[in-house]
Amino acid sequence: MYKQVDSTQLFMEVRYPEKLGDDHKTVAMIFFFGGGWNSGSIRQLEPQAKYFAQRGITCFLVDYRVKKRQKTSPFESLKDAKSAIRYVKKHADDFGIDSARVIAAGASAGGHLAAATAMIEGYDECSDDLSVSCVPDALVLFNPVIDNGPGGYGYERIGDHYKDFSPLHNIKKGAPPTILFFGTKDRFVPVETAKYYQKVMQKVNSICELYIYEGQEHGFFNYKNFEYYKETVTKTDEFLQTLGYLNKEPIIEIK
Numbered sequence: 001m002y003k004q005v006d007s008t009q010l011f012m013e014v015r016y017p018e019k020l021g022d023d024h025k026t027v028a029m030i031f032f033f034g035g036g037w038n039s040g041s042i043r044q045l046e047p048q049a050k051y052f053a054q055r056g057i058t059c060f061l062v063d064y065r066v067k068k069r070q071k072t073s074p075f076e077s078l079k080d081a082k083s084a085i086r087y088v089k090k091h092a093d094d095f096g097i098d099s100a101r102v103i104a105a106g107a108s109a110g111g112h113l114a115a116a117t118a119m120i121e122g123y124d125e126c127s128d129d130l131s132v133s134c135v136p137d138a139l140v141l142f143n144p145v146i147d148n149g150p151g152g153y154g155y156e157r158i159g160d161h162y163k164d165f166s167p168l169h170n171i172k173k174g175a176p177p178t179i180l181f182f183g184t185k186d187r188f189v190p191v192e193t194a195k196y197y198q199k200v201m202q203k204v205n206s207i208c209e210l211y212i213y214e215g216q217e218h219g220f221f222n223y224k225n226f227e228y229y230k231e232t233v234t235k236t237d238e239f240l241q242t243l244g245y246l247n248k249e250p251i252i253e254i255k
Contacts, residue, residue, distance in 0.1 A: 002062075002087040003080065003125070008070055010080060012087075013042060013061040014095065015053035027245045028088055028097040030060045030136070032081055034108025034219070036145075037074040037154070038067045045107060047223040051233055054252045057245070058097050060088055064113070074109070074157060078123045078165070081113035082134040090132050101245060104136035105236075108188070108218065109154075111144020115167035118176050122164060138243055139178040140236050142221045143186055146197050153188045168193070171200045177207035179239040181232050183216025211235055230254045 003010040017026055029052055033040040042061040049059035064080035065072040085104065092099035106114035116123075117134050124130060145153040148166035158165055178201060182194045191212055201208035213220060213228060221232040233254055240246040 003083045003127075005065070005125070005127075008065065010063050010065070010083075012063065012084060015049045015059040015061070016096075017053050017056045017058060025092075025096060025098040026056060026058045027101045027103065027240075028060065028092075028095065028099075029057045029103040029105055029140075030062060030085060030088060030114075032062055032064065032084075032104070032106035032110030032113045034106070034110045034142075035066060037072075037077045037109045037112075037157075039069070040066060040110070044222065045105070045110075047229065048105070048233060048236075051252060051254060052237075055237065055246055055250070057103075057240075058095055060084070074112075074154060074165070075123055075161070077109070078113055078116050078120065079125045081117050082123065083125050083128055085117055085134045085136060086128055086132040090129060100137065102136045103138045103140060103240070103245065105140035105142075106144060107142040107221070109145055111141040112146065112148070112154075112167065114139055115141060115144055115146060115178075116165070119167045119170040119172065120165060121170075136176055138176050138240070138245065140239070141178060141180045142232065143182050143189060143218055144180065145189055147189065147193050152193070168197055168200070171197070171204060171206075173204045173206075175201060175204055175206040177239075177243055179209040179211070179236060181211050181213070181221055181235070183213045183218065183220045185215055185217045188218050209235075209239055 104114035
């Protein structure tokens with residue numbers, strides 16, 4: 001359990017790499033599932049977590065509050081995402097991870113949460129230790145809902161709070177290196193939005209790799225679409241190699 005709010009207990013599952021020496025500190029990768037801040041399951045990104053654990057990264061599958069289960073808003077979801085990253089960093093020694101090499105990854109609304117932990121100030125749980133930064137060192141975003149402004153996803157629930165809640169509207173210098181994946185038929189986030197996000201990231205001199213897949217819809221990267229699951233995992237692996245977070249070996253078959 002990483003957090004308790006009233007009677008709600010929130011958990012994360014950990015996937016550890018095999019065969020690590022006692023003194024070896026690994027990279028951490030924290031996954032946030034999608035579901036519009038309404039629903040969803042940590043199982044969504046479990047295949048990705050299993051793969052990257054085999055590649056030597058300690059992976060965390062995080063549960064967080066959603067409307068269907070806890071009757072909460074997107075704001076509580078973000079508070080939980082920030083709490084989760086702080087928890088992992090604070091317990092870095094227990095997990096055997098390097099607290100200076102923490103990747104936040106997410107899909108759809110979970111992609112929003114991952115990006116928002118890096119870009120958005122405030123929305124901190126009052127019980128959090130704010131001396132521990134919730135800002136990750138890299139972002140892996142699968143069709144994230146990065147624009148919550150008028151015309152963007154979730155505006156009807158977020159309203160004018162979008163100005164300090166929407167990642168697209170809060171990109172600033174020092175934003176972590178990021179990789180994004182989108183399909184051209186995504187009905188929630190237009191490709192033009194993703195391209196604009198990349199442009200703003202480049203303006204503040206942050207790395208932002210964007211991969212666009214013709215004819216693909218929202219959620220195309222999930223394991224059931226194995227071809228695109230494999231493609232996006234491969235691109236993520238290569239991206240993390242460029243950051244020095246992974247070596248080329250061991251080569252793991254994606255299956």
